[in-house]
Amino acid sequence: MRDLTKENVTEAVLDKIGDNTEPRVKEIMEALVRHAHDLIKEVNLTSDELLYGARFIQDVGKISDDKREEGVLLGDVLGMTALCEILGDIVRIGATESSLLGPFYRDGAPVREMNFDISLGDNEGEPAFVSGAVFDSKEKPIEGAVIDLWQTAPNQFYEAQMGQPKEYDDYAYRGRFITGNDGKYSFRTRKPVDYHVPTDGPVGKILKGTGRHSWRPAHLHYLIYKDGYQTIQTELFNNDSEYLDSDAVFGVKESLIVKYKKNDNKKDAEKLGFSGSFYEGNYNFVMKEDLSSINAADQYSKRASMSSD
C-alpha cells in the first residue's frame, strides 16, 4: 500500500478507468481528471471551496427544467459552447458559420407559410420583415430546407421563459419555414432586441461575482436542416446592437451580423401587411453537402432534447 501524494493521486484515479471503457469516454474522462487535478493544484483549492463548487452544480440542476437549462447557460457564459462551435466550424468550412443553440430552443414549432407573422400579432416593438435564401456550396438554391427559428419578444423574453411579464400564445416568435424550389424564405416579426441572460440562478452569481454584464446582442436563432446537408445551428445579430463586442455568451461572429434597414415605403408596407414603416433584414445561408446526413430532422430534435441517460 502506498500513500497518495500530490504527485501520484492523478495517476491513481486514471488507473481505475477500465480497459474496456469506450475509447471516446476514456479519452474525455482521462482529460477531465487530469485538468481538474491540475486546477486544484494550481489554485490550492480548499475542501470548502470544492464543497461550494459541488453545491453550485447541484443548484444548477435544481433550477433547471424543460423550460430552463441552467447547465447549457453555464457552458455558454464560460465560453465553452463558443469554443466547441469554433472547433466545429473548422470541420464545416464553406457553410454559414455556427453559433450557440442557447437554452431557449423548443422542439415542435408549427410549420408556417412564407411571410407569416411569427409575433402572432404582437403590437410592441418595431415591425420587421426578414428574408433571404438557402443555397448550396455551388450557389444553387436548396428546396425543402427546414428553417426552424426563434427569438425574444420585444419585452426581452422568450415566449416560454419563466417570470416574463406577458402571456404569449404557445410558440409565439417561433416557427418552421420550408423553402420552395427558389430556396427563399421570408417572415414578418418584431425586430429582435438586446436581452439579459437569466441572472436569478447560480449562473447569475458567476456574472455578478466576476463583474460581468448579462446582456446578449439582439439576435434571431436558426436551425436549418435537410437530408444530405450538414445542419446549420446559428444566430444572426442586429448590426445596431451595442453589445456585439461584449456578448455575455460569446456567440457573435462578423459573418453573422445582419443590417436592418428602415423602409418607409407605404406600398411595400401595405403589400406585406404592415401599417407603417418597418425594418428589413436580409441574409442568405449556405449549407454544405454531407451525404452522411440522413433523418436530419429527427437527429436534431434528438440532440436538442438529449438527456444524460
Ligand SMILES: [Fe+2]
Ligand atoms: Fe437567444
